[in-house]
Amino acid sequence: MESAVCVSFGRAPFFLLYDTESKTENFVPNTAADAQGGAGLKAAQLVVDMGADTLLTVRCGQNAADVLVAAGIKVYKTAAPTVAENLRDFAEGKLSVMTQFHAGFHGRQ
Amino acid sequence: MKIAVLSGKGGTGKTFTSVNLAAAANRATYIDCDVEEPNGRLFFKPEGVEAQSISTLIPTFNAGKCNGCRKCVDFCRFNALVYVKDKPMVFPEVCHSCGGCALVCPSGAVTEIKKVVGSVESGVSGNVRIITGVMNLGEASGIPIIKAALKKSGIAEELTVIDCPPGSACPVMESVQSADYCLLVAEPTAFGLHNFEMVHELTALLGKPCGVIINKADGEYLPLDKFLADHKIPVLCRIPYSERLAQLGADAEIAVKCDADMAALFHTLLADIRKEAAG
Numbered sequence: 001m002e003s004a005v006c007v008s009f010g011r012a013p014f015f016l017l018y019d020t021e022s023k024t025e026n027f028v029p030n031t032a033a034d035a036q037g038g039a040g041l042k043a044a045q046l047v048v049d050m051g052a053d054t055l056l057t058v059r060c061g062q063n064a065a066d067v068l069v070a071a072g073i074k075v076y077k078t079a080a081p082t083v084a085e086n087l088r089d090f091a092e093g094k095l096s097v098m099t100q101f102h103a104g105f106h107g108r109q
Numbered sequence: 110m111k112i113a114v115l116s117g118k119g120g121t122g123k124t125f126t127s128v129n130l131a132a133a134a135n136r137a138t139y140i141d142c143d144v145e146e147p148n149g150r151l152f153f154k155p156e157g158v159e160a161q162s163i164s165t166l167i168p169t170f171n172a173g174k175c176n177g178c179r180k181c182v183d184f185c186r187f188n189a190l191v192y193v194k195d196k197p198m199v200f201p202e203v204c205h206s207c208g209g210c211a212l213v214c215p216s217g218a219v220t221e222i223k224k225v226v227g228s229v230e231s232g233v234s235g236n237v238r239i240i241t242g243v244m245n246l247g248e249a250s251g252i253p254i255i256k257a258a259l260k261k262s263g264i265a266e267e268l269t270v271i272d273c274p275p276g277s278a279c280p281v282m283e284s285v286q287s288a289d290y291c292l293l294v295a296e297p298t299a300f301g302l303h304n305f306e307m308v309h310e311l312t313a314l315l316g317k318p319c320g321v322i323i324n325k326a327d328g329e330y331l332p333l334d335k336f337l338a339d340h341k342i343p344v345l346c347r348i349p350y351s352e353r354l355a356q357l358g359a360d361a362e363i364a365v366k367c368d369a370d371m372a373a374l375f376h377t378l379l380a381d382i383r384k385e386a387a388g
Contacts, residue, residue: 038188038203045182045191063200071193 001025001084009060010039016083017050020091040064047073056086056095065101111262111269112382113288113317117304119275121296122324122348125358127272128152129365130292133375134270136236138263142284143274144227144242144251151361155232155239162228163254165206166221170197174218181210181219202249227254231261238263255283262287268379277307285312290386291319293342297330306336320385322378325350345381346374 006012011033017026028050032042040060044067047055055068055075068075076095078086089095114127124141128149131139141147168181168190181197182190189203190210201224211219227244242258244251251274262269273284285291291312295305312319321337326347337344348354354371357364364371 032188035188036186038185038200041191041200041203042188045188045193048191048193063203066200067191067193067198070198 001087002082004081005056005058005078005083005086007058009055009057009064010035010041010043012043012057015043015047015050017052018087020087038063041067044068044071054090056090057098060098060101062101062103065098110265110267110290110383110386111271111288112290112292112386113271113273113285114292114294115273115277115281115285115308115312116275116294116296116301117277117306117308118296118301121294121301122322123275123294124148124152124272125354125364126292126294126322126324127270128363129371129375130379131237131268131270132235132363133365133372133379134236134268136263137268137270138238138240138261139270139272140240140242140258140262141272142242142251142255142258142280143272144244144254144258144280145274147241147243147272149272150230150232150239150241152363153232153234153237153239154361155230155234155241158230158232158239160228160230160243161257162225163257164223164225165204165250165253166208167201167204167206167224168199168210168219169222170199171218171220172196174216176216176218178215180213180215184209184213205250206253227251229254229258229261251280252283255280259284259287275304277304277311281308282311282315285315285317288317290382291317292345292382293319293321295321295323295333295337296325297323297327297333299332302330302333302336305333309336309340309342318386320345320382323347343385345385346378348374 012030014027032039035042041063044064048071056078058078075098077098114123116123131137141149179192182192187203187205189200191198226248230241232239240258240261242254244254271284274280320343327350365375
């Protein structure tokens with residue numbers, strides 16, 4: 001929980017599935033992390049399939065955002081470095097909804 | 110004979126070389142595979158141009174027939190499909206039109222529809238047939254257009270010059286695959302050499318014979334000379350930077366038609382390539 005949130009959504013090594021009611025945490029390996037292409041789409045599918053209703057991430061591409069929106073998942077932009085700080089900020093209503101999505105990096109940095 | 114002209118870095122003189130090579134031959138076909146910015150036609154000003162529309166296939170899903178098995182989503186190695194709220198979604202710009210989703214669907218819910226991505230224009234300029242691949246703005250992949258343009262290559266006995274896109278990725282591989290010889294246009298700069306090494310690796314991987322033309326060759330750039338010597342890549346000619354050539358380019362003139370020295374240089378180059386390719 002003290003680790004930093006990965007700057008990449010699609011290629012993050014793990015997703016933390018956190019239940020705000022039961023306060024349980026479950027780290028899920030991101031099977032999209034080593035995809036040749038379309039990692040954001042595959043990662044978004046994984047988040048949908050995990051049953052999440054909210055996503056906290058540093059940044060997110062347009063394709064992934066389209067999937068998340070279609071699934072009714074709200075996307076918030078993380079503000080602090082660590083997972084624990086962002087969960088706390090989210091619970092206190094301090095995180096803002098992500099409105100800007102990048103066009104995708106597609107092999108570039 | 111098909112000669113592919115490539116460079117890695119953009120702006121080294123691929124189009125300059127290709128256009129002049131084709132114009133120096135008695136009869137030739139010039140194919141512009143730089144479909145994002147096909148500029149060869151600006152020099153050739155082809156006449157009698159006919160355009161053929163190029164499409165790719167994109168899947169659409171009949172939600173009523175879909176049983177939610179997700180075989181299509183799992184099959185797609187490009188991750189162009191997702192399954193959200195009991196229905197598949199397609200991302201056309203990620204799709205590579207392989208048709209796999211339609212094949213694996215057990216319930217016939219996938220229909221492929223045509224999507225126009227560009228065109229191939231065919232025209233004539235003197236003794237040169239001009240084939241131009243043109244990709245529509247906003248499209249992600251020019252491969253289907255390049256494939257269609259290359260189908261219009263001349264007969265084997267005649268010269269076909271393939272003006273490749275910059276870089277060394279899929280569109281370049283597609284353009285080079287059918288070539289008998291690769292003419293690499295090098296620029297004596299660090300950036301030019303960096304990308305040159307990448308295209309050389311590509312042509313080596315594809316097992317293509319290749320030779321080099323050093324363009325804008327002012328002074329010495331030892332790292333390039335060393336790389337060429339180390340890899341035994343023959344230097345066919347050097348073209349020094351000249352304001353006159355730059356002016357001719359800016360005026361959309363073909364150098365071999367206005368400059369006797371350039372005409373001689375490209376005739377010799379063509380003869381040397383024929384020798385190299387035969388040997």
